[in-house]
Amino acid sequence: MPFLSDHHGCQGWQGEMAGRIRAFDWAVTDLGALEHWTPSLRSTVQFMLASPVPLVMLWGPVGYMIYNDAYAQFAGGRHPYLLGCPVELGWPEVADFNREIMRTCLGGGTLSFRNKELELLRNGVPEPVWLDLYYSPVAGDNQAPAGVMAIVVETTAHVISEQRRQAAEQAYRAENERVQLALNAGALLGSFVWDIKADRLSGDERFARTFCYPLHQPLDNLPSEIAERQMHPDDLPRVRELVDYSVAKGGPYNAEYRVRCADGSYRWLLACGRCEFDSAGEPLRFPGVLIDIHERKIAEEALRQLSRNLEQRVADEVQARLAAEEQLRQAQKLEAIGGLTGGVAHDFNNLLQVISGNLHLLARHEPDNANVQRRVRTAIAAVERGAKLSTQLLAFARRQPLSPAVYSLDSLYEGMEELLQRALGETIRIQVQLPEAPWCIRVDRNQLENAVLNLAINARDAMRGEGTILIRGENISLDREFCADRGIAAGDYVRLSVADTGGGMAPEVLKQAFEPFFTTKTEGQGTGLGLSMVFGFVKQSGGHIDMLSIPGEGTQVQLYFARSLEPEASDPVLPVPRSGGGQERILVVEDNEDVRNAAVELLESAGYQVLTAINGDAAMQCLMDGLEVDLIFTDVVMPGLIKSSDLALWAKSRTPPVAVLFTSGHTRDIISRNHQLSPDTHLLSKPYGPQALTSMVRSVLGS
Template structure:
């Protein structure tokens, strides 16, 4: 492309975006080649490039985006892909808002918003933002509005700061009110005057109540011996000593002591005053006040008790910290292994899906060929074994999609009883201990049952098929010391425990027990993924797992799950979902060509109309151009500007909404929080059978 000459108006363009605009191929947009741009457009671009505030030009009916350096910073990860893109494609989550902007300004109108609240997708996660927005039309050389100049100033920090300021002011006013009330209520317990020459004590009503003088007592003549009798015996000598010193020297009187109350308990007070002297220098009057310091003295006594054991506590803290650091090192090692295994499992699942899809299609196309059917059956069985292995890897890596619900551990144990006994054999006795009223937990019930079954099988093998397995659940409250270094916070938990009387483990074996593929069993007797899968499930559920073992005595495993205060879900009658095909139109979005091809053939055989897109960018373009579909079947992780979650967000706001079914080898937390799916999110994990695909597609379409 040839650059414009000085006379065309772009020679004065400066900055990084100026270079990008010059080198961008505009010929495929409504703007045409750069050297054909009207002078009005060039001038407008020069103005926005020179501005220090974020400005974007939306040109033409589709709003092709041209923006300056400041806007590129605002765009974040969408830059530089926004340059030359239609605004509805670049910002799909606010497509309707931007369409109104284009319609209004291209008709000659203007728009402005102050602290406009919008929800933008940043890294695939909806985020509340606030912005000052100013939109005005830009005319072409004939004076007709042809574009929109948009000034975008994000005010999110300012809005949040203003809200915090208002909250702080409200808190400040509340504090002032509390101080005022405290002063009105007062910590003052009364005032007194001791007439030294007449040896007569007088005081106000609060002073008399503090020393429990009888009701109706003359406040101008309070017996001093009664006041002294109410002072704690251990404090009387100290008080008199302080009084005598003040009378003798004129020093201020300040004494803290205990006064017996009407209920025979003691109240800490502080008496403050000073001795007054007459013209001859003789003491004649001793005024003072009584202040309530009980709360402070109680706190000081508690602090004293606390500091007496400081050395022991420091030793305990050091020990706890060393244990926590060891826990952290072990957790980091398992996290690193989990990241590696999770990535391998994802790619492995894609390969298995291609193999499985083609095997099922081959079986359908050769129904009469016994040799083909036999070999396909054997191959599919191998694929399913590989899928199970991959599922165990994802469980350890904490990347399996969970479907948690509120569970009562008592019901879980009751449902498992028969299965455990059948699995473990008659020579194993199961001793179940449950609390009368167990707290609820929020977990994936199927995964919890699998975890308990895995632990029970390990226990049976450790006891060589004969012995007692104790299975229990109990409500526990964990403190900060216990939780240190374990990745959990103090609070209420349900502890699920299983113990055996088997051969036990050495400390070396115990240290590696949760690592994947580590096993002490003979070749062919285990994969070494059972405990790894339990570890991953518990951690992914926000819990903690501990295992203790002594050689020759047995092993004890404790699983801790946070208490859930939600109610149990109501039971609803299950209805059979029809699994046959349909006539609807399905858009398959998949970047792996082999997977895409097999899925298209499977769905076509079921009678569906199938469209395809290699990524979400192409899919969004098709949908914005008016292609009508009833279901989007999309892979979770794909290359491109638009993510699968952006596609799903667009589908939800259509009228009527477009159904979305995700598929993936593992989700990488893009469609879930800690891989826990929301109730309105549907996921078909790879690899899947044709029946599973048909059933899930039908379920989502009928939903």
Template sequence: MQFLTHNHGCPGWGGEMARRIRAYDWSLTELGPIEQWSASLRSAVQVLLASPLPMVMLWGRQGFMIYNDAYAEFAGGRHPYLLGCAVELGWPEVADFNRHVLDVCLAGDTLSYRSKELVLLRDGKPEDVWMDLYYSPVPDDDQTPAGVLAIVVETTERVLSERARQEAERRYRAVNERIQLALSAGPLLGSFVWDIPNDALSGDERFARTFNYPADCSLDALPIGIARQSIHPDDLEEVNQRVELTLRTGIPYSSEYRIRRPDGDYLWVQASGRCEFDALGQPLRFPGVLIDINERKTAEASLLKFTRNLEQRVADEVRARLTAEEQLRQAQKLESIGGLTGGVAHDFNNLLQVIASNLHLLARHEPDNRNVQRRVGAAIEAVERGAKLSSQLLAFARRQPLSPAVYNPGRIFDGMAELLQRALGETIQIEVALPDEPWCIHVDRNQLENALLNLAINARDAMSGEGIIRMIGENVVLDEASCAGKDIPAGDYVRLSVIDHGAGMPPDILNQVFEPFFTTKTDGQGTGLGLSMVFGFVKQSGGHIEISSLLGEGTRAQMYFPRSLQPEARDEALLEPLQPGGQETILVVEDNAEVRSASVELLEQSGYRTLTAANGDEAMKLLLDGVAVDLIFTDVVMPGLIKSSDLAAWAKVQTPPVPVLFTSGHTRDIISRNHLLSPDTHLLSKPYGPDALKQMVRSVLSG
């Protein structure tokens, strides 16, 4: 069960489900004892436990279930019975469906369903539920599918809400149709008869008043021109076309149009009629009526306006939701990549440490051999480049140890002005704008300066080395709407922006800029880790970063850091030169034999006496047996029951306290909180050289 807690470089399993998995007797299933699980199964379970989404592993032909905390909440009363249970027994009401899933995915295929309708038993009663389901095969160590990884997101509430909305719209349309029918049978505005051969119009008094005929006009001889002049100019052409259609085909006449009132307003009317023909088929008479539909038209206009507003609101909500979902997917993708890169960087640092230590030792053994010195020097430079690459990976994965303090952004910009100008060149002009009283932020100053430098270099390259780069600091207050999709709470923030007017980026490039090793530069011009490092640092500092860009117009990178109300940190005084030393006894605790051997040789060459332990258990036994040491030099992540933090806790309560120096590829939060080191914690990051080791050991011993 060792890999459940340490796993050498992979994040530890946390949460209730991790504890339950460790406690479960897996030997009762075909998975066998947990100590014998394959590396593939362990990795898949690690990913599953780290996911915020409900995820379940179905392992083997029977689909034995292993799931995370989110899935436990989804399972309701079936948890924890489902753990280690065959899926067909755990969910008998959908056994056929799950059997199909196992058959398909164990054959190497994937399945996905959007809003899949299923009937599940909840509280003993069948209930219709809808879910988004994603199934992927998980290969065993021999690369043959051995399990199925499922993501289960219940969408019942969304489906029922959509159905309710559709039902409300259907009822709305039905009511609207009834309203229109009722309004269409409104009050009669008069009747008329058109004598077609004589082109003479007659009508009743209501018809004459509607069309504003003079009081002295004979109702039997109403001038047609007056009626036409009263019709709204925009409606007249359609009225004439409908009349022509009725005269030509004999179909009933019906037209809706506006008539100008004496006060200048317009009244909506509906004219209906028919054409009578003589024995030769020639148009003879055209009788008809006018109906007042003004209220109906007013109601329709109001309904149309309401509908358009509703559609706009729905469209805005959908757009905002899609944006938030896309940001969430992007964040989850980067989080998953970060977990992988953090583990890789940790193992990489251990390898680099072995290489670096042996190179330095080789150089000391052959001080007069120029060829050896030259080749070792070249190799050490390569190790340093690898260490820088690993450091950038850890920054993206949010595994780098930070030493934050409270700073005024003005001090940071003032302190790096000369560095920026040297790095960017004389053809770049830098403009800095800050508020009169910028808020303070709690950050690691060195990492923030690196982030600003990275963004500035990208801006310079986007402008081909010439132009103006603007760096702007602003005090901003973000509400909940502004924080949607940013994974930060509403509140006070300091926004630091780096703006250029360079080539800009298209959307497809913009969506990938934070992914590690993604770069648009030519080979040898960049690793693609600059923005990844900035992303990891900002997120690890509790902030948010976003980049907007338009082709041909430039790019704006904005970092948001929470405001700090603590007093500003003072600049540290220059340290006194270290006093010489090297006769003390140092306990070296390291599980990697090659790293341990190299570290011991480096320390002994500096004059120190050394004791060794392969893990915390051995180290604690030596200490409890009364072995006296002046310093404990321990790796952070090791196997065994005793953790490095336990050794440090023991050392702190001794009289006098025994100083502790940690070393690691990354801290994994064993000696830190969110990788933020406390002031009394000393860490020497791997890989390190003999000078760095000697200086840090001397510093801790002298402290």
């Protein structure tokens, strides 16, 4: 071929690829016939063919491929078909990648990739290939980029080898971590090998620490006698017996024994191993491991102890069940009494109100009749006793209306110190112990004062009118164990106790102390409802009550109230009521005609203008028709669609609001939640007298 002569610049082209390049018909490509190639193209090809590194040149805008012998080996089955082929057609699976290469390098840029992963078709099957790739532009005769020179070095074998190495390292690290976790968990206490012929031990550091070997003692030469000295003397004979059996018979060695620790205590471990023999059947070595079984042995001992106490546990469970059943019966009894009391209280107090109201009116009509006045006073005293009895029953049944607020113990005692001393008499000495900074509690102050007064009177009677009563307040924190069977949650509490030095109570009497109508006093000296009322009040307030008594030494009653973190309530500044009554207009809403008539006459005698309604429906109709009043005095429990609480809501929504005063013998939680009144709810309990009625009406109107 004349164009292959030296004057065409192809001299020095050596190797298989040089011959293929000369033989290829380049005239069918944009490069044209070989004899027309530019000097820059021929010199670049000459450089490429002489390189031992896999090189491929992508010439022209479409990247016609010209490569050397080393690249031909990389191309595999695609050689020699890649020669003179546009790169996108030669490697269609990476066409987008090569298109970006051509754009960058023909624009004057360079690119390089280290261990670039590409998926190439080899033998018709796609497989991942890793390559080191270096791309740079090749200048034409005008010094502008005319092609791209690519250095292609396959690193697949190296990458796979490195991946396998890293996987092996990760597996090794994971396995090592698992071993370390097992060791750190404390289950494995070490491993050892006993050289039977030399009678020497070797072990790891954990084994040495377990048997308290000296730090300077080499781990591959440990005297066996030290290990035996650390074993519990009671366990050593059994261990030797098991070792001898394993050496003689070749059976597995499993010995549980105790080892003395550095602090002198003993810890249980399990030694496992097996004797190995030489070809002659002689015992050669004895490898084994130590496993921590201390917790297991402790659990086993606890189980044995539990089994020994099984009968006692069964008896305790039976006793607990009986106690729970007794508590359930008490709760059911309390609920029954509460339902009965609540149902009776309303009607009973209405009757007492009719009697009381008419007695007071009779006394006013006959002011100069001494006989009438004497009999009225006796009858009113009986009414008051009946009202107290009803109140005590409601308190025990936890259905009395409460008006709780936040108080501290010192402020509570200040308000009742004089009352206590006057009620108990001069022969009783009251000793009070309160903390320097008493916590606050949320209670109904009047009911708490009544409870303390009840307890103090009981204490006085127990001491036969002479002695010292100790009233103590304490800030305490109760744990779950204490609160478990007391129906309260663990936390901070205030404990208020009243103690006497009287004769105390026998256990059988103490069990019945809180039951209604139970009393040890003689007939006529007590109703047996005092302690029941205190019990009901404390429980209704979310607290707990305990009674401790020792015959011959005295009794102590402890009241527990949960600590309140709210600010202490300030005493309300009430307006000073005017003497007598007033000129305001009052709407009396009462379904009981006798009660209504008595209330109307008492209010009218105090100067008020009084209107009436037989129930909530009639009252609301009057108000909606434009009736203007200054106060609604309404019973709580009435028939009809409109409840007393509905009247109160209507009154609060007026501008200005209309004052509301409730009255009832039993509220049935209509105006309260859990029988606890909100601060803006005013209640006058039945039966009431003229003074209580007018004072309360004046106070509500004034506020």
